[in-house]
Amino acid sequence: MKTIEFFKEGIKNLKTIGTLTPSSKFVCKEMVSFIDFSTATVIVELGAGDGVITKHILKGMRPDAKLLVFEVNEAxxxxxxxxxxxxLIVVPDSAEKIxxxxxxxxxxxxxxxxxxxxPFxxxxxxxxxxxxxxxxxxLAEGGLYVQLHYSLLVRKMYKxxxxxxxVNFVPINIPPAFVLVSEKR
Ligand SMILES: C[S@@+](CC[C@H](N)C(=O)[O-])C[C@H]1O[C@@H](n2cnc3c(N)ncnc32)[C@H](O)[C@@H]1O
Structure with a gap:
């Protein structure tokens, strides 16, 4: 999707989309850097937007792995x-139905x-x-939950x-981003 189209979609649905630009390649790379692709067989993505992170995940995935992607915005x-x-399995429904x-x-x-x-x-x-x-x-024991945010306002929810x-910081993004990572123990 062109940046201008993402921007228009973001203006229309600011509360659920939470930004006006798709993630930069720096954010995408940081998000997938926590995945051990040699062992991952089931990955879930929540709030895939135009698929910018989705494509990075698919690029690293094993041929026998599956990616279940949730997105509520029709466009x-x-x-x-x-x-x-x-x-890839696209689910046009809310993430609470994992x-x-x-x-x-x-x-x-x-x-x-x-x-x-x-955007919680x-x-x-x-x-x-x-x-x-x-x-x-x-999540499986030892599985990771990786979350993108533009502030640390809801960090305590993960704790x-x-x-x-x-908390990891990615400055090269509009706006600068945080990637929060929690482990299921
Ligand atoms: C910040 S955008 C991220 C888009 C893309 N992943 C990226 O990084 O550029 C957040 C996305 O979450 C989606 N979203 C919001 N609430 C959701 C929900 N309950 N279930 C699934 N997706 C949701 C929005 O429609 C939006 O596409």
Missing amino acids: FCELLYNIKDDR GEYLEKNKLKNTVDYIISAI VSLPDDLSYRIVETSRDH RIFGNVD
Whole structure:
């Protein structure tokens, strides 16, 4: 998607999209740098937008791995459907339904990595907690939850739910970004 089209979509739905520009390649690379692609067989992405991070994940994935991607914005879903890759499953629904769609797609119930760019800062607290708690519940022991943010306002949510959170800073992005990483222990 062209930057201007993403910008227009962002203006229309600022609360759910949370930004006016797609992630830079520096952010995309940082997000996927936490994935051990040699072992990952099920990866879930939340808030895929126009698929900019999705493509980086697919690039590293094993041929037998699956990527389940959640996105609520219709225009973005159309773009995600255009990514032709048998390993990709696009779910045009809210991320809180991870369990339902893992089951529907006959994927194992424990996920190796969850990569999220959902803007929890602008979403209701109860919805944010539901999504992150269900993410933790469906991660395998030792699995990582990787979250993109533009501030550290909701950092405590990850500490509460996972008991741990590491913060990484990516300056080359509009706006500069934080990548928060929590491990299921
Ligand atoms: C900051 S954008 C990130 C887009 C892209 N991943 C990137 O990094 O450029 C956040 C995305 O989360 C999506 N989103 C918001 N709430 C969601 C929910 N409950 N379930 C799934 N996606 C959601 C928005 O529609 C938006 O596309």
